[in-house]
Amino acid sequence: MLKLYDSRFSGNSWKIRILLNQLQKPFERHTLDLESGETKTNEFYKLNRFNRIPVLQLEDGRTIVESAAILLYLAEGSPLLPEDAYMRSQVISWLFFEQGDLQRSIPLARVYHIRGIADKMSQQIERLHADGYLGLEKLDRWLTTNDWLVGGGYTLADLALFPYVSLAHEGKFDMQRFQHINSWLDRVRSQPGLLGIFDLSSYQSV
Template sequence: MPILYDYPRSRNGYKARLVASHLGLPLQVVTTDLMAGESRQADFLAKNAAGKVPVLELEDGTCLPESNAIALFLAEGSALLPDAKLERAQVLRWMFFEQSQLLPNIGLARMLKITGRDTQRPDVYAQRVEAAQDALSALERHFAGNDWAALGRFTVADIVLYAYSSVVEEAGIDTAPYPAFVAWRRRVESLPAHIPPDWGFAA
């Protein structure tokens, strides 16, 4: 069974666990304690030079880092990821948007907020919130005319967009200006295979 090195508070690892739940794939979740520095130790850096979770370790020992690469790898050949070149590109488009415009801004704003450092680095926090709001405005424009991220149906793009979309409020950002975005988030949460963010970790 593949191993997923992950940390409960990370929403990047959540993406892989959501794909696994939607597709019924087995996955053994192993906690990498980020707070204890485990992801920057030599044995972990050999799995991922970037020193970050998640990493998927296959049965032959091959390691695949990066949440969206893992999500795509798990989704290959399923209804979550089309084969046709242009359809695939439209799914990937939102997965790259997520990485450059949603995750870094919501992720860092949330990290500063929940550790109480938003008041120590107010301009860093403010700039991340501005950029996150710009990304949320893009999603609002899209979801005002579309039920799903791509192709008019639920795909792996919705899963990866959902992960950090689910913690906008934890970053201290009001979602009231983004009603179509909030409605899409509820659509994702209402799917039968949806799971909470701590799913897969030992109790």
């Protein structure tokens, strides 16, 4: 059985659980405590050379690391990842965009607020908001004329961007500014098998 090493509050881990649930793939979940250093051990380094979650361990013991790589591996052969080379490239470009334009600013601002240290990090949060808003504005502009990120329906691109964009308000981003993003988030939430961040998958072994 597939094994997923993740953490409870991680948006990157949430992406993988959504996809596993939507593809109806059984998996065994191992939830780690990041604050206690469970990803910093030599044992975990053998699973992930970067010492971070998520990690997908295959049935033969090999591992796949980095959320985008895991998503692409799991979605291979499914309707969420187009066979057409050009359309596939468009999906992958959104995965790169998410990692480059949204991944650092939105999650880090969120972490500062969740951990209750936002007051001490006000200058850093101001910079994170400035960078994050630039990415969100690009996304919202695309969605003014497109219901989905690629083609005419839900794809891996939408799944990949959904978690952290939907959590941006937890980092005190003013999401009321982005009506097109909010409509898109509702469309993604309506997809079969879409899990909330703390929901258990129907295909999760506990």
